[in-house]
Amino acid sequence: MKRHALSTRLWHWLNLLCVVILFMSGLNISNAHPRLYWGGWGYSAADAWLILPRFPGWMTIPGHYSLAGAREWHVLMAWPFALGLLFMWAAMLLNRHFRRDLVTTRDEWRWSAVRADIVKHLRLDFHHEGSKFNFLQKLAYGLVLGVLLPGMVITGMGISPGMEPQLSWLIDLLGGRQSVRSLHFLFAWAIFTFFVLHVALVLLSNPLKQLRDMITGGRDAA
């Protein structure tokens, strides 16, 4: 059996492309109105709970300020991003990747076990027995796959005025349109944080093998 299923590998790289383009075009969109608000409305600096810095061109798509150009990319990549996520969830449930590798057990939530896992991570010791992922990995992947990525799709639809007739209940539930926009930005930065940690941990744990395995599938240790 391969270490990573074909569906996982295909989605992983497609999702990387989508997330990078969505994030970089999102920073250009952020520059158009770099203020975040809570509630149904908000339009001035006095209403804002956070005023973001201006992101330089090399961090954004396109490389110069263009709200229209950034929206073209953002709106285009939303499709493979959302459909890819749907595909990955279907595949994970069908091939049992979710049940086998991502579902945590009650034992793993015990504070002593969590603490031991954190200490091991801080020592850069990534060896673990039994399941494929350790607790912190399961938690991170579960949070990304179950909350942050779907959260981006849902909040993205929520700030789309064409979806207002069917999603106004959801927008109310999340505290209003500007709250939904704030959440969209917060989730994006949470995914960015995961991305940085994920790449850092790969670099610390046999990066060439990890990279090769995520392309070819590798061989299962068990």
Added chain:
Amino acid sequence: MQRRGFVAGAAALFLGACSKVADSSAGQSLFRASEKWHRGAQRLLGGGGLVKEYDRSEISPFFRGNGSQTVDTPEYAAAQAAGFADWRLEVTGLVTHPLSLSLDNLRRLPQRTQITRHDCVEGWSAIGEWTGPQLSSILEGAQLLPEARFIVFRCADTLGGARYYESIDLDDAFHPQTIIAHALNGEPLPVRNGAPLRLRVERQLGYKHAKYLTGIEAVASLEGIEGGKGGYWEDRAGYHWYAGI
């Protein structure tokens, strides 16, 4: 510093590739296709549903103006001084009965008052109460010819030397919450918000809501109208024609 240089270098390569795609005709047609998919998906899921209407207590303390905040002509100044008594809204194009409506004519049509949220493409929102006749009742009075597929809105304001204009399809034109507003929060429309008349097309972003309306034109195609892309920002900056996204 070196690592940062590497990241910036990789970003530059990636940005170069992205701009190549964006500038290519295949890239452009992909962008247009995704805009159509969004429109199709939203219409499929939403049908003719209404956007949320708010309570009076939820109206924002101020309704910001954006884009043109006035019309910089002596004619407009004179019209404003006269309380827009002679302002006309011409209904032309592919209609059986072209109309020329005064503000009084519009106020005498059945009125719709709705408290809705305005979402600017840049990201801010404001909530206000709008009053005016439904666009559908004006179009029913003029009687569209079967060839009519789009409604074009002509405006008095200019930005950067070009006339502002916008267009929507018949799905949005006949939506119950699409109105020609003459009042905001119970008062005649302020100049910054488009006095004396503006479009409210609630399922789309702010740049669709044309201000300082002078005309409504029914057309079969947007080709040949101004820049051909269906609106001022669409022509000038490449904004999506469908602004429901």
